[in-house]
Amino acid sequence: MKILVVDDEKDVQVLFEQRFRKEIRNKEMEFAFAYSGEDALKYLGDLSHEAVLILSDINMPGMSGLELLRHIKEKHKEPPPLVMMITAYGDADNYNTAMKLGADDFLTKPLEFSLLKEKLKAIH
Amino acid sequence: MSPQLQTISDLIKNSSGISDAEKESLIKVIKEADKNQSMIQFKLERIEKDRNTLSIMLQESIEDLQKKSLVIEDANKALTQTLEELKTTQVQLIQSEKMASLGELTAGIAHEIQNPLNFVNNFSEVSNELLDEMTEQLEKGNANEAKAIANEVKMSLEKINLHGKRADGIVKSMLQHSRTSNNKKEPTDINVLADEYLRLAYHGLRAKDKSFNAALKTDYDENIGLIKVISQDIGRVILNLITNAFYAVMEKKKLHPQGYEPTVTVSTKKIDNKIIVNVKDNGTGIPQKALDKIFQPFFTTKPTGQGTGLGLSLSYDIVTKGHGGELKVETKEGEYTAFSVILPV
Numbered sequence: 324m325k326i327l328v329v330d331d332e333k334d335v336q337v338l339f340e341q342r343f344r345k346e347i348r349n350k351e352m353e354f355a356f357a358y359s360g361e362d363a364l365k366y367l368g369d370l371s372h373e374a375v376l377i378l379s380d381i382n383m384p385g386m387s388g389l390e391l392l393r394h395i396k397e398k399h400k401e402p403p404p405l406v407m408m409i410t411a412y413g414d415a416d417n418y419n420t421a422m423k424l425g426a427d428d429f430l431t432k433p434l435e436f437s438l439l440k441e442k443l444k445a446i447h
Numbered sequence: 448m449s450p451q452l453q454t455i456s457d458l459i460k461n462s463s464g465i466s467d468a469e470k471e472s473l474i475k476v477i478k479e480a481d482k483n484q485s486m487i488q489f490k491l492e493r494i495e496k497d498r499n500t501l502s503i504m505l506q507e508s509i510e511d512l513q514k515k516s517l518v519i520e521d522a523n524k525a526l527t528q529t530l531e532e533l534k535t536t537q538v539q540l541i542q543s544e545k546m547a548s549l550g551e552l553t554a555g556i557a558h559e560i561q562n563p564l565n566f567v568n569n570f571s572e573v574s575n576e577l578l579d580e581m582t583e584q585l586e587k588g589n590a591n592e593a594k595a596i597a598n599e600v601k602m603s604l605e606k607i608n609l610h611g612k613r614a615d616g617i618v619k620s621m622l623q624h625s626r627t628s629n630n631k632k633e634p635t636d637i638n639v640l641a642d643e644y645l646r647l648a649y650h651g652l653r654a655k656d657k658s659f660n661a662a663l664k665t666d667y668d669e670n671i672g673l674i675k676v677i678s679q680d681i682g683r684v685i686l687n688l689i690t691n692a693f694y695a696v697m698e699k700k701k702l703h704p705q706g707y708e709p710t711v712t713v714s715t716k717k718i719d720n721k722i723i724v725n726v727k728d729n730g731t732g733i734p735q736k737a738l739d740k741i742f743q744p745f746f747t748t749k750p751t752g753q754g755t756g757l758g759l760s761l762s763y764d765i766v767t768k769g770h771g772g773e774l775k776v777e778t779k780e781g782e783y784t785a786f787s788v789i790l791p792v
Contacts, residue, residue: 332562334606341573341603382558382653384663411561416657433565436572 325353325372326443329363329379329391330409342436352443360386364394367404376446378439381410381417389420396425405446409434448481544757545683549621555651559617563610570603570610577603616643620682630769634673638715641667641685641724645713648689652697661696666714674722674792680765681788684774687758688726688786689713694749695730695784702731720792727785733778741776766790 328339336356346352357363360383381388392406407428408421418429456477459470581596620643652659696709712727740746742763747756766774770790778784
């Protein structure tokens with residue numbers, strides 16, 4: 324399964340590569356990283372990429388995670404990729420907006436990787 | 448006639464050794480003398496009266512002056528008290544301006560701390576797992592594999608350290624911001640300071656207003672090194688300029704919801720013996736009529752309750768009086784505003 328992680332925090336890549344090292348090594352999961360909503364859209368616009376699961380931060384400079392979510396759900400309809408939102412603000416407003424825009428899940432920072440792993444494996 | 452002159456006059460009249468003509472002449476002189484004496488007496492009395500009047504008037508004037516002096520003294524006391532009250536109010540206003548901007552930062556601070564915490568928590572868990580794997584490999588006798596894992600543990604620990612320091616820096620800067628300035632210039636990395644406040648202000652605003660977003664651009668001159676400034680004061684100036692920039696792009700976005708990309712750029716540059724911190728936005732710009740007043744205390748274009756009108760005036764004082772620098776503005780209405788903090792080094 325190919326997973327696109329979108330976060331303006333660059334160390335997120337190192338963290339994911341560490342936390343999912345076994346899954347990456349066993350080729351159960353493959354990760355790609357984008358550091359902004361705009362970069363993520365560019366990545367998704369490239370047709371050579373397979374349908375992916377997207378894990379996106381909400382608060383990013385430029386295009387926010389929620390705007391990215393809206394773009395993805397509007398433009399990539401057949402079939403729409405799954406989008407999980409991750410944010411440092413677990414407040415009701417963000418949650419409700421994300422759900423209204425069609426988010427498939429909502430996680431808060433600090434991330435519980437064991438929980439995330441379970442969720443990813445369930446999808447897989 | 449006075450009794451003495453009357454006696455002399457009687458003596459002359461009754462004298463037998465003097466002729467009548469001489470008597471008459473002498474009595475005439477005596478009458479003349481009497482007349483003169485009466486006149487002098489009258490004048491003396493008048494002078495005495497005048498003197499008394501003057502003395503009374505003088506006394507009254509002195510009393511009047513004393514009363515006035517008391518009134519002035521009272522007014523002076525009242526003025527001194529008012530001045531003291533004004534000074535206290537000024538200190539309170541500065542403090543409330545600081546706390547207001549700190550309030551704007553609070554949500555940003557929460558966000559900025561959650562991010563490093565996320566790394567600290569997760570990298571420490573990773574380190575634990577890696578150590579278990581390393582033990583496993585050592586038990587199997589795979590020394591090379593164990594070494595490779597040890598390197599990964601090292602990297603994780605470095606990340607924990609890095610993000611721990613990052614959280615520490617955020618808390619420290621927040622405390623510094625709320626504390627009264629100690630007016631001590633300390634070696635400061637102006638790039639780190641500017642970037643920290645840029646992120647805090649950005650996340651603070653995002654937390655307050657979910658519809659807000661802006662592209663952040665930075666261009667820091669890496670050759671600046673450490674410069675001696677009162678870091679919490681310069682931090683406040685930078686924060687003020689950045690929050691104003693965000694406000695300007697938000698206002699423009701309200702006017703042009705489509706096709707406008709709000710952008711705030713923060714840059715630093717060392718030119719000769721000067722450091723320039725530039726905060727530029729592509730927002731509403733400042734109208735010419737407001738431009739002359741922006742550094743005046745209490746001047747604000749924000750709606751009531753949204754701005755104290757002290758941000759720029761305090762910033763101006765911090766830069767000019769506190770650091771011997773300059774605070775300059777360039778703007779075009781409807782297009783952009785760029786503030787430059789110029790600090791001598």
